[in-house]
Amino acid sequence: MKNWINFPRVEGETSRQAHANFPANTFEREMGKEGFFGPATHFYHRHPPTGWTDFEGPLRPHAFDSTRMVHSGNSPWECKPILQNSDSLVALWTCNVAMDHLVRNADGDQLLFVHNGSGDLYCDFGHLHIRDGDYIVLPRGTMWRLEPFDSEPLELLMVEATGGHFQLPDKGIVGPHAIFDQAMLDVPTIDDQFRTQQSEDEWQVKVKVRQQVSTITFPFNPLDAVGWKGDNLAVRINWRDIRPLMSHRYHLPPSAHTTFVARGFVVCTFTLARSRATPAPSRCPSSTTTTISTS
Structure with missing residues (x-):
């Protein structure tokens, strides 16, 4: 307190x-x-x-146009960093082809937001189909890889909770089921597709720790779990499942639209009210915005 x-x-x-x-x-x-x-x-x-006429010195106002940034490579650790401080790292990455290795973030929880594309996520917890508009929270230490579908690459916003964790916000007097119910959170499953990818072939895991990458080689695919139990979970929520708080008389602050909370920052989703049953566009519309707000 x-x-x-x-x-x-x-x-x-x-x-x-x-x-x-x-x-x-x-x-x-x-x-x-x-x-x-x-x-x-x-x-x-x-x-x-904001009516300034000039800036001198290292301080500058910034506006980022991510459409002009070149970001590719076959590993998320080859991403294009945009912002970074002691609590967070925000970056862009495009996954063009199926990853031929696994990755593990030892620096903090990893949040992926799929701007465009669809595909499969394989991780310690199992298999999950992903699509545009998905948030995927991967706990610190999770091994994972992506396989985009052939139609288009996966374009991702990646947010790291450096040295910290992603949690859900305190929803106060509107109650724990407001904005989205935790029952809406999807969890990877150990299904037939996950079991099929298990093999005795050699696999590498690229581990990022203290913002440096090391490679661990296994003589088998280490995504070989037959089961798991617990409450440290990889979860997925799509912006289409979010029912935003709205008011025609009061300006709701960005914190009212908080989706995830981490040490020193929050992730907010600004979206129009709509139901899951409404036909969804193939791409995330401009009316949906993900914002990282630091304290």
Whole structure:
């Protein structure tokens, strides 16, 4: 429990409700702690707070256009990093062909978001069909590989919880079943397709630890589990299964759309309300946005 200095005050001209009914001809600026989870103050300025004319020095505003980035290679450890700090690593990777080796992230839990494509995921927990719009959480230490279907490559956003874990957000007074019920989380299965890929052929595992890659060679495929039990799980949820909180009168903060929580950051999904029964497009539409928010 954090004991914040916390006695709200009002000074000068303000709105009574944050994000609504600003004083005439003003622009709101929010300054907060812990992302959207700590104390915050809203200022009302006569000029846009982003109305700069020049930047000098190492600080720069950034806007990333991932469509212009070249990202390929036959291993996710050859990904294109975009952002990185002590808590997270955000990168892009395109899997064009079936991986001929396994990978294991020893630096933290791995989150994959499938922008485009479909295919098969094989991991310690079993086999899972994946498609565009899927989030896949792979616990730290999981061995895995991907096989894209022939129609198109798998285009992935990869988020690492460096030294940490992905968890579900506290949904507060709306209850644990809001946004999505945990019953919607799919888990890989040890099915016939998983058993078929088990072999006595030589396999390599490329392990990333402290952001360096080492290779372990086995005289067999180490994805050879016949069963497992426990609650440290690889799970999958698709954005189409998310039922977002919505309000026509109140500006919901990004934290209201949190899908996963990790140390120092959250992953939010901004999507239109729709049911699973609605016919889905073949690609994730522009109205669906995944955002990484750091504290």
